[in-house]
Amino acid sequence: MRFSIPYFALGASIAVHDTAARAVVAVDEEPAVESRGLVGGLVGGVLGTVLGLGDVLEQLDQxxxxxxxxxxLNGVKPRATPTSLPEVQETLQSIYGAATPTNLFKNVALQLGSGLGPHDGGKDLTSIIAEHLDGENSVDNSNNPTNVSRAVYPSASAGDAPYSVPEAQLRAAIRIPAAFTFGAKPPVLLVPGTWSYGGSVFGVNLRKLLTGSPHADPVWLNVPGGMMRDAQVNSEYVAYAVNYLSAICNSNVTVVSWSQGGLDTQWAFTFWPSTRARVSNFLPISPDFRGTVLANALCLSADSELGLGPCDPAVIQQEHTSRYIATLRAAGGDSAYVPTTTFYSGFFDEIVQPQHGTEASAYLLDARGVGVTNVEPQVVCPSGSPGAGFYGHAGMLYHPLTYALIVDALSHSGEPGSLSRVDVADLCSHYAAPGLTLEDVLATAGLIPIALGLMLTSPDKRLIEPPILSYAKATSRV
Known part of the structure; x- marks a missing residue:
């Protein structure tokens, strides 16, 4: 079953309001964000009718x-399943590319009903989430070596910030697969995003492609709480993992991240300077270095415009006007510390906005001259090609340019990925990285419903972001 839904760009803008309930500071001038909408709510109406979800969408509004x-959401069952990659792209575009981003849960319901969710085998979202918290997503991994070649805890360098998490817990969050070579091949650290764990985020896309590569040996982070807690603490796991992996492998590390994982890796580079010399390349996918003006829309509230509902700590910290974002950027985190290649979709990241051009949240400067490549496929790929089409927040994990430039960066240690070294025309002619199947793409798209389900079940909700820790206050210019 295919959906062909026309869409129209409306010139509305999304306003983010400062409120007494949020501890916020002014940063850059508020960017203008184009909100894509449908006349008369065409997507929700037409697609909802096709899928028989009219009552569900109305309930979610109330x-x-x-x-x-x-x-x-548990009651939504797939009424159709895409049978090709073009159909996946078209269906996702009909749901997210044209809907005003005010109720992500309605969009998730449409996604589940379209067969683009994790509802396989008749299991509901709650059951899938329960299974999601074990196995490759375990936060208690006991096979990690304790004999390291140099000190990494309580500090790898006198200039590093202090850890608040015990070393055993930091180490247990690193998932090292049985086939890991401990330095015979370059180690690659995979860092997940908000409401996610590294096992499931990367297992059906980049980890699948990198496993067996002569240029990469992937391990991944499963941060307790699914990256929903204080982002400053999440960053401790990244900082420790970089120094630990470098020590046990006697080599530098490449960091590949998704979403908040990129933001927290940049925080680790900023406040744990020892990590910079241990990283050959940083490859953040759909990062939000400037936060996102859509963070408020994820906060459940009777007043969704103001976003006054309680949120997970890390979500509040990812608001465009948060102190976390302001502190990072004021301390120099708006520019790369290591060779960096960023990947972000200008059409349309449903979680992070703005995400287009040099004002994109993912766009990183290069004041230190280390080498930065900012990749927006809708700009790089020829207009009308599959690679220039719709890719959401998770879609960049399977974009052909993402994998090709990761391999290019891994093959040229100490340099960012270079578009001049890959066949852009050929890559842009594909919907997904060669080697990924329709099932892999469907599973990657299904990360968004799982993430939103994890958010709905997380117990730690707040109105005010966690305070900036003393080490960051002393270093930044905020």
Whole structure:
């Protein structure tokens, strides 16, 4: 079953409001963000009718209770399943590319009903989430070596920030697969994003492609709480993992991240300077170095415009006007510390906005001259080609340019990925990286419903972001 839904760009803008309930500071001038919408709510109406989800969408409009929303989503069963990669792209575009981003849960319901979610085998979202918290997503991994070649804890360098997490817990969050070579091949650290764990984020896309490569030996992070807690603490896991992996492998590390994982890696580079010399390349996918003006829309509230509902700490910290973002950028985190290649979709990241051009949240400067390549496929790929089409927040994990430039960077240690060294025309002619199947792409798209389900079940909700820790206050200019 295919959906062909026309869409229209409306010139509305999304306003982010400072409120007494948020501890915020002014940073850059508020960027203008184009909100894509449908005349008369065409996507929700037409697609919802096709899928028989009219009542579901109406119910989601009438509640802000996380448990109720999860119960509603649990009842959505797939009415159709895409049978080709072009159909996946077209269906995702019909859901996210044209809907005003005010109720992501309605879009997730449409995604689940379109067969683009994790509802396989008749299991509901709650059951899938429960299974999601074990195995490759375990936060308690006991096979990691304790004999390291140099000190990494409590500090790898006198200039590093202090850790608040015990070393055993930091180490247990690193998942090292049985086939890891401990330095015979370059180690690659995979860092997940908000409401996710490294095992499932990368297992059906980049880890699958990198496993067996002569240029990469992937391991991944499973941060307790699924990256929903204080982002400053999440960053400790990244900083420790970089120094630990470098020590046990006697080599530098490449970091590949998704979403908040990129932001927290940049925080680690900023406040744990020892990590910079241990990283050959940084390859963040859909990062939000400037935060996102859509963070408020993820906060459940009767007043969704103001976003006054309680949020996970890391979500509040990713608001465009948060102190976390301001502190990072004021301390120099708006520019790369190591060779960096960023990947972001200008059409349309449903989680991070703005995400287009030099004002994109993912766009990183190069004041230190280390080498930066900022890759927006809708700019790089010829207009009308598959690679210039719709890719959402998770879609960049399977974009052909993403994998090709990761391999290019790994093959040229100490340099960012270079578009001049890859066959851009050929890559842009594909919907997904060669080697990935339709099932892999569907599973990657299904990361968004799982992430939103994890958000609905997380217990730590706040109105005010965690305070900036003393080491960051002393270093930054905020």
């Amino acid at each position: 509640t802000q209770d996380p448990g109720t929303i999860l119960d509603i």
